[in-house]
Amino acid sequence: xxxxxxxxxxxxxxxxxxxxxxxxxxxxxxxxxxxxxxxxxxxxxxxxxxxxxxxxxxxxxxxxxxxxxxxxxxxxxxxxxxxxxxxxxxxxxxxxxxxxxxxxxxxxxxxxxxxxxxxxxxxxxxxxxxxxxxxxxxxxxxxxxxxxxxxxxxxxxxxxxxxxxxxxxxxxxxxxxxxxxxxxxxxxxxxxxxxxxxxxxxxxxxxxxxxxxxxxxxxxxxxxxxxxxxxxxxxxxxxxxxxxxxxxxxxxxxxxxxxxxxxxxxxxxxxxxxxxxxxxxxxxxxxxxxxxxxxxxxxxxxxxxxx
Amino acid sequence: xxxxxxxxxxxxxxxxxxxxxxxxxxxxxxxxxxxxxxxxxxxxxxxxxxxxxxxxxxxxxxxxxxxxxxxxxxxxxxxxxxxxxxxxxxxxxxxxxxxxxxxxxxxxxxxxxxxxxxxxxxxxxxxxxxxxxxxxxxxxxxxxxxxxxxxxxxxxxxxxxxxxxxxxxxxxxxxxxxxxxxxxxxxxxxxxxxxxxxxxxxxxxxxxxxxxxxxxxxxxxxxxxxxxxxxxxxxxxxxxxxxxxxxxxxxxxxxxxxxxxxxxxxxxxxxxxxxxxxxxxxxxxxxxxxxxxxxxxxxxxxxxxxx
Numbered sequence: 001x002x003x004x005x006x007x008x009x010x011x012x013x014x015x016x017x018x019x020x021x022x023x024x025x026x027x028x029x030x031x032x033x034x035x036x037x038x039x040x041x042x043x044x045x046x047x048x049x050x051x052x053x054x055x056x057x058x059x060x061x062x063x064x065x066x067x068x069x070x071x072x073x074x075x076x077x078x079x080x081x082x083x084x085x086x087x088x089x090x091x092x093x094x095x096x097x098x099x100x101x102x103x104x105x106x107x108x109x110x111x112x113x114x115x116x117x118x119x120x121x122x123x124x125x126x127x128x129x130x131x132x133x134x135x136x137x138x139x140x141x142x143x144x145x146x147x148x149x150x151x152x153x154x155x156x157x158x159x160x161x162x163x164x165x166x167x168x169x170x171x172x173x174x175x176x177x178x179x180x181x182x183x184x185x186x187x188x189x190x191x192x193x194x195x196x197x198x199x200x201x202x203x204x205x206x207x208x209x210x211x212x213x214x215x216x217x218x219x220x221x222x223x224x225x226x227x228x229x230x231x232x233x234x235x236x237x238x239x240x241x242x243x244x245x246x247x248x249x250x251x252x253x254x255x256x257x258x259x260x261x262x263x264x265x266x267x268x269x270x271x272x273x274x275x276x277x278x279x280x281x282x283x284x285x286x287x288x289x290x291x292x293x294x295x296x297x298x299x300x301x302x303x304x305x306x307x
Numbered sequence: 308x309x310x311x312x313x314x315x316x317x318x319x320x321x322x323x324x325x326x327x328x329x330x331x332x333x334x335x336x337x338x339x340x341x342x343x344x345x346x347x348x349x350x351x352x353x354x355x356x357x358x359x360x361x362x363x364x365x366x367x368x369x370x371x372x373x374x375x376x377x378x379x380x381x382x383x384x385x386x387x388x389x390x391x392x393x394x395x396x397x398x399x400x401x402x403x404x405x406x407x408x409x410x411x412x413x414x415x416x417x418x419x420x421x422x423x424x425x426x427x428x429x430x431x432x433x434x435x436x437x438x439x440x441x442x443x444x445x446x447x448x449x450x451x452x453x454x455x456x457x458x459x460x461x462x463x464x465x466x467x468x469x470x471x472x473x474x475x476x477x478x479x480x481x482x483x484x485x486x487x488x489x490x491x492x493x494x495x496x497x498x499x500x501x502x503x504x505x506x507x508x509x510x511x512x513x514x515x516x517x518x519x520x521x522x523x524x525x526x527x528x529x530x531x532x533x534x535x536x537x538x539x540x541x542x543x544x545x546x547x548x549x550x551x552x553x554x555x556x557x558x559x560x561x562x563x564x565x566x567x568x569x570x571x572x573x574x575x576x577x578x579x580x581x582x583x584x585x586x587x588x589x590x591x592x593x594x595x596x597x598x599x600x601x602x603x604x605x606x607x608x609x610x611x612x613x614x
Contacts, residue, residue, distance in 0.1 A: 071603075074494070095599075095602075095603055096494050096495050096595075096599035096602065096603055097404075097595045097598065097599055098492070098493065098494035098495060098592075098595050098596060098599055099494035099495075099517075101492070101494075101595075102492050102494055105492070162497070162498075162603050162604060162605045163602070163603045165602075185405070185408070185409050185412070186405065187381070187403050187405035187406035187408075187409055188403050188405060188406075190469070191469075195606075200605055200606060210406075285405075288403075288404045288405050288408075288598075289405060290602065291404065291595075291598040291599065291601070291602045292402075292403035292404055292405055292598065294598070294601050294602040295402075295403070295470070295472075295597065295598045295601040295602070296378075296402055296403055296469050296470045297469060298469045298507055299502075299507060
């Protein structure tokens, strides 16, 4: 059994409080030593307002986990890597593909771990779905990802600012699962993007990929969370529901309904392993599909949206 | 001296007639054996309307050069690679990043050459500018790329359709030079994109990169072609003008004003060399910056545009 690794958490917002802090605290791999946040803090943990102050004051902290919105994330990641710390990135790993490539190159040069996390890939059914699909031919697949932006991002206007990604903020979770389980690489053929007339990012999108794969993302669903991926193969159908946590083969559920609470512990376990082995894990495929959709997509202006 | 390689040219439009055909015909490396186009043809060259028909009828043609708009390009490239032919792609190499990655992987698997060309990188001053900048620190750089869409894409509505890239169609030429000559990797911090109210792609854009690098693209310039890159370094200034064909160091021109006629011959010479050596050349950096701008950019609606 190895000693816990010292970690600092940067960006103490909803996702940090709901997921990161409980995952770190429940793990023997980690010791939460510091936070960096303009407003937030965690009981009994040293709180900094500034990343550089933390990096200077706490050279003993070897790992930094960033759960900020994508736009400011790069500057923090760069500062941490320059200071010789291993870095873990909430999804999406950045606001641009180029910046994540720069971080990746820098981590490699310096022998540091960079982990671009995709929490949905750690949902309970994903690994089994991937295994089951690995020797199948895909006839078609469809993703339905509908949730309420009011419920999941209450008042968070940054999601509608440039770089906030809009409905691709949840949609990229679906794409992270899809790119993990599919036995072939996909590319986008067409996309329709619905932009509220008063906003800079889409509130809904439909995507048409190669190999008869399609996706429908909508942030205006107020009645339920629908996070389903259905795949029809040469050997029957498979579905992942509840964000990858329920696996159905041939219409029959393969396990119990479980929440997403296991995803973040699995990410932190993986990060501990990557640091121990001196490896990085930076898969940009989900982000590339989003960039491709924003580049190739046909834009439609829809009703204004306000929280 | 080796035998000329047999090549087919797909997409006989303005750029094929103006640049590709003269470059191939003037070269000892190549023998233009066939064309594929719905409407166009070239005197004394066997003309096909369908890529599959050409690939079946002419198994002796080992190389296919694609100068179609980006959206249909993938299907043609895929067909050619599947038929065991080496492939050369006009810029940009595709409508999405994912599709070019798929082509790149397929070419590697099959031991075929894939060349994603960036003709502006072959402009006369680029190699010298790159060499001069290689040991300098960049203080700032600015790109000005202004031309008339009416002059360069007369009536070509596809440039304003999703995937047509709008002003990034010329702008990516600037980015292909910038990414070639800069001694550091850049990433986009912000972008402003001007969309005509009746169009799906921007007619103008301003980009703010890291390292004090900025760019201004405008397709509404009716009076001149302005294709300039100015770089201020710790050791003085350098400028590339006329699309990379004129190099100025410290305000002094380093050679004569020349046209772009050398760019396509240089691309075909490079392709001949890649095929002989069994190599590929697929640098996606210019395309990634465009995708990042389309993803991160702030959108402004401007006056409608009609040819």
